[in-house]
Amino acid sequence: MQARVLTALAGISFLLILIGFGRPWHLFSIFIFIVTVGALCEYFFIAFPDRWKERVLGIFFGVVISLPMVLDPFLPEPGLFLAGVIVAAFSVYLFFGEGLEERYQHLACTVLGVVYIGYLFPHFALIYRAPKGVEWVFFILLVVMAGDTAGYFMGMALGRRKLYPEVSPGKTIVGAVSSLVASILAGLLGARFLLFHMSWLEVVLLSMILSLLGQLGDLFESWIKRVFSVKDSGRLLPGHGGLLDRLDSLIFPAVFTTYYVRLLHP
Numbered sequence: 001m002q003a004r005v006l007t008a009l010a011g012i013s014f015l016l017i018l019i020g021f022g023r024p025w026h027l028f029s030i031f032i033f034i035v036t037v038g039a040l041c042e043y044f045f046i047a048f049p050d051r052w053k054e055r056v057l058g059i060f061f062g063v064v065i066s067l068p069m070v071l072d073p074f075l076p077e078p079g080l081f082l083a084g085v086i087v088a089a090f091s092v093y094l095f096f097g098e099g100l101e102e103r104y105q106h107l108a109c110t111v112l113g114v115v116y117i118g119y120l121f122p123h124f125a126l127i128y129r130a131p132k133g134v135e136w137v138f139f140i141l142l143v144v145m146a147g148d149t150a151g152y153f154m155g156m157a158l159g160r161r162k163l164y165p166e167v168s169p170g171k172t173i174v175g176a177v178s179s180l181v182a183s184i185l186a187g188l189l190g191a192r193f194l195l196f197h198m199s200w201l202e203v204v205l206l207s208m209i210l211s212l213l214g215q216l217g218d219l220f221e222s223w224i225k226r227v228f229s230v231k232d233s234g235r236l237l238p239g240h241g242g243l244l245d246r247l248d249s250l251i252f253p254a255v256f257t258t259y260y261v262r263l264l265h266p
Contacts, residue, residue: 028137029125030070032069032070032122042234044059044062044110044113051106058109061085061089062114067081085118086111089107089111123257124137131266136195136257139191143187144249147182147211147214155172155176171222180212184204214252214253217251218248
């Protein structure tokens with residue numbers, strides 16, 4: 001627990017400085033790219049523990065997809081890279097591997113990894129460059145992290161009935177409800193300082209959606225780990241596991257918020 005708290009405090013302090021003061025030098029986008037590469041490495045070492053060629057290929061595809069997300073507007077539309085990489089992966093795995101069924105399974109694992117991490121997570125860089133991007137990034141982190149923290153401690157203290165034991169044995173219904181309530185309260189508080197132009201009803205609904213998406217993202221990453229029989233995605237963060245273990249609840253909210261902002265708050 002001590003390692004978990006100290007790592008969280010150090011990470012939050014670092015993010016506050018990076019997000020608040022890194023915009024003129026594109027430091028946040030660079031940071032997102034570095035974290036994306038690290039998370040890709042974690043995923044492909046889990047998916048292909050004994051196959052270095054598949055690992056290298058997957059990481060390469062993921063990096064190529066992420067580049068236009070973090071370097072935009074200096075590179076073409078990200079969708080062009082996404083389509084090109086998927087076609088390339090389909091073509092490569094048509095001939096790359098031993099048996100037909102094995103190639104198909106490896107292709108599925110590769111495409112999932114490059115889209116999930118290489119394409120979805122870098123949406124944080126897109127939000128950051130949007131109008132009021134700094135405020136939106138802070139809002140997402142506040143809502144999701146508050147929910148994560150409340151869900152963890154309340155679930156550990158009071159949780160009895162499991163939420164989805166097949167995927168995540170540690171998650172409880174009490175933890176999920178506590179996470180939702182804490183996210184809404186954090187959203188209402190944060191919006192007063194960050195997004196004061198929004199109505200309280202919009203803030204409540206948005207915070208609720210982000211909380212639910214964060215919990216779904218957490219379960220999704222747990223599903224991946226259960227499939228490959230690993231407890232943590234890595235060991236980089238003491239008390240927390242790997243990068244993916246910390247990013248899982250942020251990826252889906254980042255994607256939703258990117259297009260929510262573009263549609264309703266351009």
